Amino acid sequence: MKNFNKLFFVAGICMSSVSYAQTSNTVVSHIVKEATENSQLPTLAHELLDGIGPRLVGTPQFDKAGKWATDKYKSWGITARQEKWGDWRGWERGISHIDMVYPRIHSIEGTQLAWSPGMKKPVTAETIILADVADSTAFAKWLPAVKGKFVMISMNPVSGRPDDNWKEFALQGSFDKMKEERTAGTEAWRNRIKKTGYTTKTLAVALEKAGAAGIITNYWSQGFGVDKIFAAYTKTIPTVDIALEDYGLLYRLTENNEKPRITIQTESKELGAVPTFNIIGEIKGTEKPDEYVMLSAHFDSWDGATGATDNGTGTLTMMEAMRILKKVYPKPKRTILVGHWSSEEQGLNGSRAFVEDHPEIVANLQALFNQDNGTGRVVNISGQGFAKAGDFISKWLEAVPDTIRHQIKTNFPGSPGGGGSDFASFVAADAPGFSLGSNSWSYGNYTWHTNRDTYDKIVFDDLRSNAILTAILVYMASEDPNKFPRDKAELPGNSNTGQPGKWPQPVKANRHGGFE
Template identity: 75%
Template sequence: MKNTHTLSRFLRAKNIAILLAVPVLFVAGTASAQIKDPIVDNIVKEGTDNSQLVTLAHQLFDGIGPRLVGTPQMEQAGQWALQKYKEYGITARYEKWGDWRGWERGISHIDMVTPRVKSLEGTQLAWSPGMKKAVTAETIILPEFADSIAFQKWLPAAKGKFVMISMNQPTGRPDYNWTEFGTKESFDKLKADRAAQTDAWRKRISNTGLTARTLPVALEKAGAAGIITSNWSAGFGVDKIFGAYTKKVPTVDIALEDYGMLYRLTEKGEKPTIKILAESKELGAVPTFNIIGEIKGSEKPDEYVMLSAHFDSWDGGQGATDNGTGTLTMMEAMRILKKIYPNPKRTILVGHWGSEEQGLNGSRAFVEDHPEIVANLQALFNQDNGTGRVVNIAGQGFLNSYDYITRWLSKVPAGIRDQITTNFPGAPGGGGSDFASFVAVGAPGFSLSSNSWSYGNYTWHTNRDTYDKIVFDDVRNNAILTAILVYMACEDPAKTSRDRIVLPINTKTGEPTKWPAQVKANRHGGFE
């Protein structure tokens, strides 16, 4: 395990003294790793020789698919998880905490019909309104405007047209491809041209007096046939797929390659027409929920160690790495623990959170609804940034996190532990994933952060977040790591300290930086 233990000059003197003593604890912890622990050995053996990850991945990603909040697939996935935990002999429950706009994706067809016929790669955005029949119309590009008055004068021209509102990217090659094969001069020129083009397009949008969120609504009200976007993710063939803002006409994302072709044809005055059929169903308000699994503690049942991963996803792909692999890590760790460590000293809980993608809503609701668990939480381990092996654990601003996390990590096999860089005490996470919901109320929640596997470009919220991107060896290691950390946290005779670091002064305000504030869950979403 690599250590980048950093000291803040803003810490109180007594805090500094404590932290300076920590490396001694680490040395002792490392030495203790040499003592064989049959529970750890059996966790490793079970996770290695009897892994259920491939089966779980097939059932969840191929069989059920993405898990957009409010969809039948999210509900189906919840029932599937309950059944799996039943098979493992683990008590699990469905906790409803609110409702959301229900929506079900249907068939989508996007075809260019003139000047030639070509089926286009594209996806209707989540919550895009359903179409009863296909619509064929000409494409137009959002023009440049001097100001919002000029935009308002132009707006009637959008009637009956598919309006393209995304910039035409100058290249579909990711930057690493240019770095590998291009000359420095050509790449520098591309970057300069792209930056200028991006600034110009940003100004084009802002001169309408609207935003990326309100512009589609204005075009819809003006009678546009639909909205065409291309939200390129800076990787080969990859687009981000989020939600629609229109209520009556379709919003579709067309992949960069086909969007660029349409853009050029339109720009050159060839007036291409496209035909769109994007079916979907509105389902009204449907339950939002968390799935909570539990292995009851034998000695300290009212103290808790939690596993954590959000269950929902966007639905451009299968939600495989965001956060399907985190989900499978926690399910597999729970299965292993139930088999190898069925009578933990503390109660083990797992939280599969709903509506993380809309603002950590499931975990925020749990924190609000279960103060008795939060108050007695020994530690929470969350994983949510792709399929890669865990390579970083930070202390989230908890002063003594170095002590206990280092001791727990000491029992992890060197082949897994040595990949991990630690940062203590770190700074409290204010968002990003569900551990932050617990940190905000002073409970020790930690992120098991994975290495990239080009997560940001290729699978985070994209149309390529699919089964084939899973690296099962890494996920297997993560499940073993999580199970050992949970076992160690359960066995630790001491309750974890919640002492916080003294945060540095905000250089802009001159005031001390504040610990992240608790944010309430949105318990009735998607209708705005």
């Protein structure tokens, strides 16, 4: 009789497993079908990126986008709310007009940086290059020379061609020579700034105090090791970023003492302290409503362009995955949440605030999946140092169609690194947050934080694959009968000190920022 009961029990488990597998296969096939035959991604992208535009924290466009997202979720039958977590410096972009007026007329491609102060009227002035001085004392003596001039504080670009061009067409010797010149130029410019006695940020303030007419930068000249400038640190004069080609032109003219003059007119408005918020969507769980699976992407962007790949694509992936899940899996076992975070660009502030404000969710988080590095298909998933991550994520990935799964490289248990996006806020609180790392599509050296980050850079086939992958991972994590364990893997030690590796510690959110 005992053997019979044992056999009956085993048979019951097998039948249950078969039933679960059949249910999983059905839901997964419905996810793929909905994503393939009824994709909303192009429409969502157009409405968010073309219609609303950039989403700099503290701007009216961020508020408008937040209302759009919550309304969109509600139209799909998904509960959604804006969750205020702090205040930020309110700012509204106006026009940016930059023209070279001497030695010839030329319209310059460029724009004011975020939080640049507005100008009462256009200013025409000569350009001057940041001097290469011996030390801070020599710089102090040179500083009066900037009065009434636009100061160029970025290095002269060595080449305007992408490295892919060089690899394809150049002789190897030419390519090597260019890279050597670029490396040497970068190091020389870094030292030039260092010898002033200022950082890039404090340098702008010093130039402003010395009477400069404005600050001119070039993002690409900072792309190989020199501090990048994403926002204005000036309070009364404009800070503008000029495209590589035009910056190089002005630099060469100035360097050759041809005394080019440019006219700059920028307009903007200071709006004081404004509330900022995360957007939280929810599909309530039926069996374990107090356990959670999360989708995650930051909602804010820089505003030189429309933030298509940073992080419009992550936002769209998570919205589309939520839409699909609500349609084909409306009664999940665990509660499904989506977090669209604000102020990621200023230090993961929105997600850090959520972690601080919701310890009950963090403590009962089954898994969080975050995407934030461009339009490409997901090709990397790390276990973030959780000892059992491989057991769970590998099992969840088995349900993903092979055409998507076979492209993904996994690293288990991995280590809790890569703190450049919002999953790190959760990992630092010992919660299982995972990054869906995407194929580059020249993200880091083309679209990231530039005026090229626009709708036309989206690869919708890759985005659709990411929405399918995310929806399936969330579904599998929700259905898993076991709770994800938080055992930590032993981290590799420091080879120099012999000290064991350390997990990241939580960092408090900056809840009242932007007024530095």
